[in-house]
Amino acid sequence: xxxxxxxxxxxxxxxxxxxxxxxxxxxxxxxxxxxxxxxxxxxxxxxxxxxxxxxxxxxxxxxxxxxxxxxxxxxxxxxxxxxxxxxxxxxxxxxxxxxxxxxxxxxxxxxxxxxxxxxxxxxxxxxxxxxxxxxxxxxxxxxxxxxxxxxxxxxxxxxxxxxxxxxxxxxxxxxxxxxxxxxxxxxxxxxxxxxxxxxxxxxxxxxxxxxxxxxxxxxxxxxxxxxxxxxxx
Amino acid sequence: xxxxxxxxxxxxxxxxxxxxxxxxxxxxxxxxxxxxxxxxxxxxxxxxxxxxxxxxxxxxxxxxxxxxxxxxxxxxxxxxxxxxxxxxxxxxxxxxxxxxxxxxxxxxxxxxxxxxxxxxxxxxxxxxxxxxxxxxxxxxxxxxxxxxxxxxxxxxxxxxxxxxxxxxxxxxxxxxxxxxxxxxxxxxxxxxxxxxxxxxxxxxxxxxxxxxxxxxxxxxxxxxxxxxxxxxxxxxxxxxxxxxxxxxxxxxxxxxxxxxx
Numbered sequence: 001x002x003x004x005x006x007x008x009x010x011x012x013x014x015x016x017x018x019x020x021x022x023x024x025x026x027x028x029x030x031x032x033x034x035x036x037x038x039x040x041x042x043x044x045x046x047x048x049x050x051x052x053x054x055x056x057x058x059x060x061x062x063x064x065x066x067x068x069x070x071x072x073x074x075x076x077x078x079x080x081x082x083x084x085x086x087x088x089x090x091x092x093x094x095x096x097x098x099x100x101x102x103x104x105x106x107x108x109x110x111x112x113x114x115x116x117x118x119x120x121x122x123x124x125x126x127x128x129x130x131x132x133x134x135x136x137x138x139x140x141x142x143x144x145x146x147x148x149x150x151x152x153x154x155x156x157x158x159x160x161x162x163x164x165x166x167x168x169x170x171x172x173x174x175x176x177x178x179x180x181x182x183x184x185x186x187x188x189x190x191x192x193x194x195x196x197x198x199x200x201x202x203x204x205x206x207x208x209x210x211x212x213x214x215x216x217x218x219x220x221x222x223x224x225x226x227x228x229x230x231x232x233x
Numbered sequence: 234x235x236x237x238x239x240x241x242x243x244x245x246x247x248x249x250x251x252x253x254x255x256x257x258x259x260x261x262x263x264x265x266x267x268x269x270x271x272x273x274x275x276x277x278x279x280x281x282x283x284x285x286x287x288x289x290x291x292x293x294x295x296x297x298x299x300x301x302x303x304x305x306x307x308x309x310x311x312x313x314x315x316x317x318x319x320x321x322x323x324x325x326x327x328x329x330x331x332x333x334x335x336x337x338x339x340x341x342x343x344x345x346x347x348x349x350x351x352x353x354x355x356x357x358x359x360x361x362x363x364x365x366x367x368x369x370x371x372x373x374x375x376x377x378x379x380x381x382x383x384x385x386x387x388x389x390x391x392x393x394x395x396x397x398x399x400x401x402x403x404x405x406x407x408x409x410x411x412x413x414x415x416x417x418x419x420x421x422x423x424x425x426x427x428x429x430x431x432x433x434x435x436x437x438x439x440x441x442x443x444x445x446x447x448x449x450x451x452x453x454x455x456x457x458x459x460x461x462x463x464x465x466x467x468x469x470x471x472x473x474x475x476x477x478x479x480x481x482x483x484x485x486x487x488x489x490x491x492x493x494x
Contacts, residue, residue, distance in 0.1 A: 017482030018489065059471060061478040084457045084471040085266065105431070105453065106424035120435075 002071060004173050004204045005034040005057065010066035010080075012049070012056055025228045026052045030066070032206075032223055036172065039195070039205040039218050044225035050208045053225070054175045056080075057206065058097045059087040070094060070173065092120060098166030099177040102158040104151045110136070110161055111146045117169045135164040138190055160187060167194050174198060176207035180214050192217045241266050242408055242440050243288065244308065248297035250287050256464045257283035261297075263459065263469075265408065270434060270441040272455030272472065274448060274487070280464035281444045282412060288442065289329055289410040290319055301326075301408075324354050328401030328409035332416045334393035338385050338400065344371065345381040347400050355404060370399040374429060391422035395429070402433065411443040415450055427453055448491055452476055460484045 013025040026049040034040055042050040055061040057068055059079045068079040072094045077086050091097075096117075105113070111132055118128035136146060139160040145153065150161045163179050176195070180188045188211070195218050199205055209215045215222070241264040250257040258280035265271055273281045286292035288299050290311045300308045301322065311319060323329075331337040338347055348367040349357075357363050371378055374395040385393055394414065401409060414430065415423045431454060434441055445451055451458055451472060458475045460468040460483065468481040479485045 014478075015480075017485050055477070060473050062470075062474060062480065084474075085269070087471055088456055105428065107428040 001035040001037075003033045003035050003069075004071050005032070005206070006067075006069040007032040007057070008067050008069075010053075010056065010068065011064045012052060012061065013064055027056070028228055030225075034173075034204045034206060036202045036204050037199060037220075039199045039207065039220045041215050041219040041222045042206065042208050042225055043215075043222045045227065047227045048225040049227070050225055051177055054097070054177050054206065054208065058095060058175055059090070060097075073172070094171060095173045095175065096166055096169060096171035097175045097177070098163055098179045100159050100162070100179060100181045102150060102162035102165075104149065104158070106149065106151065108149055109147050110141065110150050110153075113150060113161060114164045114168055117165060121169065132164070132168055135168045136161075138194070139164050140187060140190070156183060156187075159183065163191055167191075167198070170198060170201065170203060172203055174203055174205045174207075176205060176209075178208050178210065180209060180211060188214065239267060240302065242302050243442075244300045245288050246298050246300075248284070248287055248294045248299065250283050250292065251295045256280075258287070258461070258464045261466055263288075265440050265442060267407070267440055268438045269457065270439075270443065270455045272451035272458045273442065273444045273461060274446060274451050274458060275461035276446060276487075279461040281446075281461050283464075284461070285410055285412055285442065285444050289327065290323060291329075324351070325404055326407050328404075328406040330394075330397055330401055330409065330411040330414045332413035334385070334390070334397045337397040338393060340385050343382045343384060344376065344388070344396055347385065347396060348403050351400055351403050366403060370403050371396075373402075373433070374399045375425070389422075391418055391426065394418065394422075394426060398426075398430070398433075402437070402439075405437075406439070408440045408442070411441060413445055414443065415445070415447065430454060448476060448488065460487065 008031055010027055010030040012027040013023060016022045030053060032040065042053060044050055052061060056063050057079065063080045066080060070077050070079060070090060072090055077090055079087060111129060114136060115128040115132035118131060119125060141157060141160055150158050153161065180191050183191065192214055195205060243265040245261060245263045248261045249259050261284055263271065273284060275281050283292065287294045293312055299311045301311055303309050329337065339350065342350065345364065345367040348370055349363040352363050352366060368378055368381065371381060376392065376395055385396060388396065415426050418426065427450060434454065443454055455472045458469065458472045459466050460475065460481065462483045468475060468479065468484045475484060476488055479488050
């Protein structure tokens with residue numbers, strides 16, 4: 001099967017210019033190939049660069065070396081060198097990223113927050129809202145909260161709104177950074193259920209889950225990662 | 234996808250503007266594609282506004298070119314076209330939202346008149362049509378219709394700014410320039426205006442060049458960012474990449490200097 005994602009020889013470090021130009025290597029020569037229907041869980045202690053790796057794949061962080069090839073169905077895009085327009089196009093149709101943190105926009109209602117990714121794809125407002133309502137119901141966000149902007153919601157509610165927004169569209173490649181952290185058991189199980197449905201339907205997932213139970217429930221395989229030793233610049 | 238094939242709407246090549254011996258901005262090149270929002274950030278004096286004025290045909294650059302994809306004649310250099318066709322372009326295909334509404338509004342004309350004037354400038358004459366278009370746009374910017382006949386001097390800063398935006402969008406421009414559109418407003422008014430701008434930009438598929446020193450505004454509205462310092466572009470790229478993984482020492486300083494409320 002054609003891989004949806006091929007990462008070859010990826011290296012990434014941070015240089016903090018305003019802190020004596022300290023040089024922090026985070027990833028060195030990472031390789032990973034993922035095909036549709038796989039769920040690869042990144043495993044390793046805090047500081048191993050798991051989140052950095054996901055952000056590199058999403059195009060949120062730049063890379064020093066290596067390539068990140070994503071198959072958009074039309075063409076293969078190397079996120080490491082692609083121009084901003086190609087990355088924006090990938091994010092609209094091919095790659096989704098879900099963290100546990102919601103970036104709140106003032107005044108935008110919960111229903112609009114969740115239905116927006118669908119509307120961006122050209123789905124009609126009615127259908128987008130229907131699917132958003134369905135997702136919010138599954139994640140147990142009470143209906144009376146739907147017309148409200150999520151800014152004043154509890155941490156757990158905001159997190160579930162964010163998961164609903166991230167999973168309402170079926171992206172071919174999903175990057176999940178601890179979407180179940182600090183959720184109660186019922187909601188955690190629902191998120192597991194949704195992820196498994198996506199994988200069964202052919203989405204590929206690369207994810208970080210510290211909770212062993214979640215990991216065992218969703219992973220088809222794991223990639224072990226360990227922190228690099230710090231070298232002075 | 235077809236839009237991408239059309240190519241850029243505005244193309245700026247090696248643009249330099251000198252004020253006598255001092256450089257306003259130096260060797261800037263950029264493209265704006267249909268539906269794209271470009272943010273220009275940097276501290277005061279970094280050359281943001283000089284650049285904006287040069288690329289919006291308001292200030293002739295010392296060197297370099299600014300080309301626009303016209304509806305009829307393809308790419309045309311703005312500073313080589315006649316004054317009359319440049320004026321026509323500015324009235325029809327472009328908008329310019331100033332930081333201070335006083336610079337963008339006619340203060341001696343009513344709210345409705347401010348919008349109607351733009352329509353009359355392109356040949357609309359039917360009073361009823363103009364009036365109803367003005368009301369539609371005032372509603373879109375959440376303006377109290379009961380005040381359509383009042384003078385801008387009687388409006389609050391936030392209302393004036395929303396009126397200025399309506400005045401700029403009524404003609405259906407393809408490219409809108411904005412200079413600190415939310416500067417000088419209270420945060421609550423700012424949030425409302427930002428939400429409004431965000432919705433209008435995506436609904437109308439506008440191309441926008443927005444100058445701001447507020448990184449949160451840039452993150453919310455812009456697809457791409459250019460960071461300027463001392464008249465030069467020091468870093469450019471995808472908005473969240475520039476803000477979350479800044480490479481240039483100045484961008485790192487800028488991003489780390491923002492207070493988290």
